[in-house]
Amino acid sequence: MNRYLKAPFTKEMFSQLRAGDYVTLSGTIYAARDAAHRRMTEALAAGETLPIDIRGAVIYYMGPTPARDGRPIGSAGPTTASRMDKYTPALLDLGLLGMIGKGRRSDAVKEAAVRSGAVYFAAVGGAGALLSQRIKKSEVVAYGDLGTEAIRRLEIEDFPVIVVLDSTGADLYATAADAYRTEING
Numbered sequence: 001m002n003r004y005l006k007a008p009f010t011k012e013m014f015s016q017l018r019a020g021d022y023v024t025l026s027g028t029i030y031a032a033r034d035a036a037h038r039r040m041t042e043a044l045a046a047g048e049t050l051p052i053d054i055r056g057a058v059i060y061y062m063g064p065t066p067a068r069d070g071r072p073i074g075s076a077g078p079t080t081a082s083r084m085d086k087y088t089p090a091l092l093d094l095g096l097l098g099m100i101g102k103g104r105r106s107d108a109v110k111e112a113a114v115r116s117g118a119v120y121f122a123a124v125g126g127a128g129a130l131l132s133q134r135i136k137k138s139e140v141v142a143y144g145d146l147g148t149e150a151i152r153r154l155e156i157e158d159f160p161v162i163v164v165l166d167s168t169g170a171d172l173y174a175t176a177a178d179a180y181r182t183e184i185n186g
Contacts, residue, residue, distance in 0.1 A: 009056055009097055011117045011167075019170040021163040023121065029058040029100070029156055033079050035149040036142070037087035044090060051142030052151060055095030060123070062100075063148035064138070073138040073154075077128025078102040081120065085109050092116040100161055104173050114169045121161035122172075134159040 005013055007027020017023065030052055032040075040050055061081050065074030081101030088099065089112035097118050102125045105113075113120060123131060137155035144150050164172045 007058075009058060011056075011097060014097060014119045015117055015167050017119055017163045017166050018168075019163050019166045019172040019175060021166075023161050023163060025058070025121075025159045025161060026157050027155070029060055029098075029154050029159075030141075031060045031062045031064070031076075031138075031152040031154055033061055033063045033149045034083050035146045036151045037084050037091075039143055039146075041087045041090060044094075050094075052153075054091055056097050057095075058098035058100065059091075059096060060100040060154065061102075064132070064152075065128075065148075067138070071132070073132050073135045075128035076132040076135055078123040078125055078131075081105055088112065092118050105165055105171075110165060110169055110171065113165055114167060117167045119163055119167055120165035122164045123159075123161050131159070 003017065003021055003023045005023060005025055009027070043050060061079040061084055062076050063079060064076045067074050078101045080103045081099065082103055082105065085106040085108065088109045092112040093116060095116070098121060099118070100121045100123050102122055105120055134156050135154050136157050139153045140150045141153045142151040162172070
């Protein structure tokens with residue numbers, strides 16, 4: 001099914017999504033990778049508040065290349081999501097609603113996503129230059145010393161993703177692999 005969702009994103013909105021749905025997102029999301037996730041986890045462990053309001057947020061696992069003249073951001077392809085898996089359950093439990101990346105997620109992330117009603121989307125790897133055209137604004141909002149791994153607020157318009165892990169726990173990578181095995185084995 002094709003869906004168009006505009007921020008602010010809600011748990012109700014995401015509860016209607018199913019693994020395999022094609023979704024176009026518009027509005028405000030955040031970009032953060034490994035180093036920023038580590039810092040957020042360290043801040044939580046120290047009893048500090050996070051530099052962004054994680055409740056209802058969507059984080060894109062991406063570290064952009066430098067922007068060309070006239071553009072808000074350079075190439076903006078997805079990072080392998082499993083690199084954030086050790087940090088993600090705690091953020092999901094705090095209200096993180098969506099994640100965008102590429103590749104499989106751990107069982108701990110899947111369980112936390114179901115528990116919190118969150119969704120994991122995949123963006124097409126290797127299409128960073130095309131995806132960057134859907135980013136209308138980019139602003140570093142935390143951990144600027146991390147360079148490309150800083151947390152950025154992104155304004156996106158018609159950003160294409162696929163639901164890989166829905167809030168019921170259905171996992172497109174598992175179901176697609178099972179369907180493929182069934183098809184080739186007759």
